Amino acid sequence: MELDNNERKKAMDIATWWGLIVNLLLSIGKLVVGYIGHSQALIADGLHSLSDLVSDAMVLMATHHSNIDADEDHPYGHARYETFATITLAVLLSVVGIGIGVDAINHLIDYKSIAVPTQITLVIAGISIISKEVLYQYTMLVARRVKSKLLEANAWHHRSDAISSIVVFIGIAGAMLGYPLLDSVAAIVVALMICKIGWDLGHQSFQELVDTGLEPETLQAMETTILSVDGVNQMHMLRTRKMGHSALADVHILVSPKLSVSEGHQISEAVEMALTKKFDEIIDVTVHIDPEDDELTENSCKHLPLRAEVLSRLKTHWKDIPETQQLLHTTLHYLDGRIDIELVLPLNIIQSGKKANELSQQIETASQQLDCIGSVIILYK
Structure with a gap:
């Protein structure tokens, strides 16, 4: 069942607040224990959790703005706020990842100064793995229910933190067993993971900003739905563009050339209803009625008088x-x-x-x- 904007915003807010609270506790724990326990990898992981904390705040802000109903100045709604926030989050992740990587490489160069982490750092890394995986599962469940790419991106951010904590756990354990370089190596691996996630999120959202259409298989299913409507003889120029969790579509349909205007309009209404009913992400459809294929130049009537x-x-x-x-x-x-x-x-x-x-x-x-x-x-x- 499709949620209205208020229900969608409420579900997204609850999931984000849970993430914010967990990330706040983890950030403080990892940074403090990582510093006291001499684990560069845990400090890097703490910065990763801190970026999660910032991203949660951005999600709350974007959720508030993106779920505001359409108005005179924004006739298609405010869903682009989600896209913009996701790109900003991607840039933030990339910057954090690069910073962690550079610092870890510097420590590897000066490897003689690397201290062995204490046992408490291993415990904190284990707690982080469990809590972040639980947070990922919960946030992804909500993201799919409300169809939010931004919340889904935030869920993957939680998963990345869980995976990075596994790497940190291995690095700390290795350092404690007599391989101190593993702690810095783990920090570099975490940095690369963070940068990869930042690239993936940024690329996907940038495509959305430049009006990338829906996937080919979705377009094929839409074409089948349109042609199943009584009165539609053919169709062409089906175009779509994503906008946050939603999508807009327009299409040209061919009907019998001497139908009345009202019957042609009724067919277009039927096409719109069929698409919005079957495809939850489609919120607006513009249907252009053609009495003949206007893609063919020889059929053009543009030069004729009114x-x-x-x-x-x-x-x-x-x-x-x-x-x-x-x-x-x-x-x-x-x-x-x-x-x-x-x-x-x-x-x-x-x-x-x-x-x-x-x-x-x-x-x-x-x-x-x-x-x-x-x-x-x-x-x-």
Whole structure:
């Protein structure tokens, strides 16, 4: 079931607050114990948790703004806040990772000054592994339920912290067993992991900022759904773009060329309803009704005059046909680069003795003196 913005925001806030509290405790514990216990890897892991803490604060801010309903200045909503926050988080992770890596390499160069970590650092690393994995599972569960890429990114940040804590645990254990360089090596591995996550998150969100569309398999499923709607003969120019946890779509559909405007509109409404019902991420669909394939240049009707000009020019050619003064209705069909016209005349014209075929021929001959006129159909009512 699709959550409304308030329910979505509440679920995201709860998950983020839990992450913030755990990260605060872990950051303090790792940094303090890492310093006291002489573990560079645990200090690096503490900085990683500190970046988690900053990211949690950013998620709270972005969640607040991104779930505000659309307004006059933001007609498509505020979901881009999530994308922007995710990119900022990616940059933060990359900077932290590079800093940790450089510091660890410096320690490796001056390896004689490396101290052996104490046992308490191993205990803190173990606690971090368990708590961060639990936090990852919980946050990912909520992220998938509310369909938030930002919260999902934050969940992976928790998982990365759990994995980095495993590396730290191994590095500390190795240092305590007589291989002190392993602590600095573990710090470098953590740094590389942090930079990799930062790159992945930044690349994905940047693609979203430049209006990258939905995945090919999703587009194929959308095409199948559109073509299943009664009245849709063909479709083309299906375009989508992601916006935070949502997506926007527009499509051209071909319908029978002489449908009424209201029936064409009804078909477009049916297409929109079918897409938004089947694809939860799609929140807005623009459907363009085509009577023919407008991708083909030879079918283009863009150069043809509009109704007022067409009728004005036709009346000039009809001046010798008095029956056209009683015209009840005119329908214009812009097809294949021409204008097909349907004229409705009073039935009493032919009831009074005027031959229908003769009158139709007169009107058709006069009308087709205009180069833009195609077929002419006369109806009587």
